[in-house]
Amino acid sequence: MHRMELDAYFDEYQRSSRWTELAESLLGESVHCHGAEWFNKPPGSTSPTPPHQDNYYFCLAPPKVLTMWLALDEIDEENGCLRYQPGSHRFGVRDHAATQTSGFSQAVADYTEEEIQREVLACVSPGDLLIHHGDTIHRADVNRSATRHRRSFAMVFQAASCQRDESAFERYALQRKKQQHELGIA
Numbered sequence: 036m037h038r039m040e041l042d043a044y045f046d047e048y049q050r051s052s053r054w055t056e057l058a059e060s061l062l063g064e065s066v067h068c069h070g071a072e073w074f075n076k077p078p079g080s081t082s083p084t085p086p087h088q089d090n091y092y093f094c095l096a097p098p099k100v101l102t103m104w105l106a107l108d109e110i111d112e113e114n115g116c117l118r119y120q121p122g123s124h125r126f127g128v129r130d131h132a133a134t135q136t137s138g139f140s141q142a143v144a145d146y147t148e149e150e151i152q153r154e155v156l157a158c159v160s161p162g163d164l165l166i167h168h169g170d171t172i173h174r175a176d177v178n179r180s181a182t183r184h185r186r187s188f189a190m191v192f193q194a195a196s197c198q199r200d201e202s203a204f205e206r207y208a209l210q211r212k213k214q215q216h217e218l219g220i221a
C-alpha cells in the first residue's frame with residue numbers, strides 16, 4: 036500500500052524526529068520524507084519482489100536517498116526476507132526491464148545467478164529496522180509459510196540537495212503507463 040502519507044496521521048508521522056534525525060545523520064544534510072508504505076506478503080503469497088533499485092523509480096541525483104524498512108513480524112527465509120546485493124549501491128542504477136509484478140513494475144534486467152549466490156539475507160524480528168541506499172539492489176522471495184504473515188512499514192527519505200532527473204523520470208513514467216495499459220489497469 037503506497038502513499039500512506041495522504042492520510043493525516045501518516046502525513047504528520049513522516050516528520051517524526053526519531054526517523055528524520057536518523058536519516059539526516061546518514062545522509063549528512065536535512066531530509067524530506069517522500070512516502071510511507073505498508074508491505075505484506077500474506078501466508079502462501081505467490082508474488083516475489085523482483086531485484087530492483089529504488090532510485091530507478093525515484094530518478095534522484097545525487098542519489099542521496101534511503102529507505103527505512105521496519106519489520107512488524109519475524110521475517111526469515113521461509114516468509115520472504117529481504118535479500119541485498121552487497122556493494123551494489125556503488126555502481127549506479129542498472130538497466131531495468133518490465134515485470135508482471137504489481138507495485139514493482141521494473142526489475143534489474145541482467146541480474147545473474149552469481150549475484151543471487153552473493154546475496155545477504157536480512158532475517159529480522161519485529162521492531163528491527165533495515166535501511167538501504169536507493170541504489171542498493173534488493174529483492175525478496177514469495178512467502179512460503181502457510182501461517183505466517185510478512186508485514187513491514189517503510190518510509191523513504193531524500194536529502195534536500197536531491198533533484199529529480201526529469202527526463203529519466205519521464206522515460207520511466209511512459210514505460211509504466213504502457214505496462215498498465217497492456218495489463219488493462221489504466
Ligand SMILES: O=C(O)CCC(=O)C(=O)O
Nearest residue numbers: 074084089102104175189
Ligand atoms: O517488502 C518488500 O518486499 C519490498 C520492499 C522494497 O523493495 C523497499 O522498501 O524498497
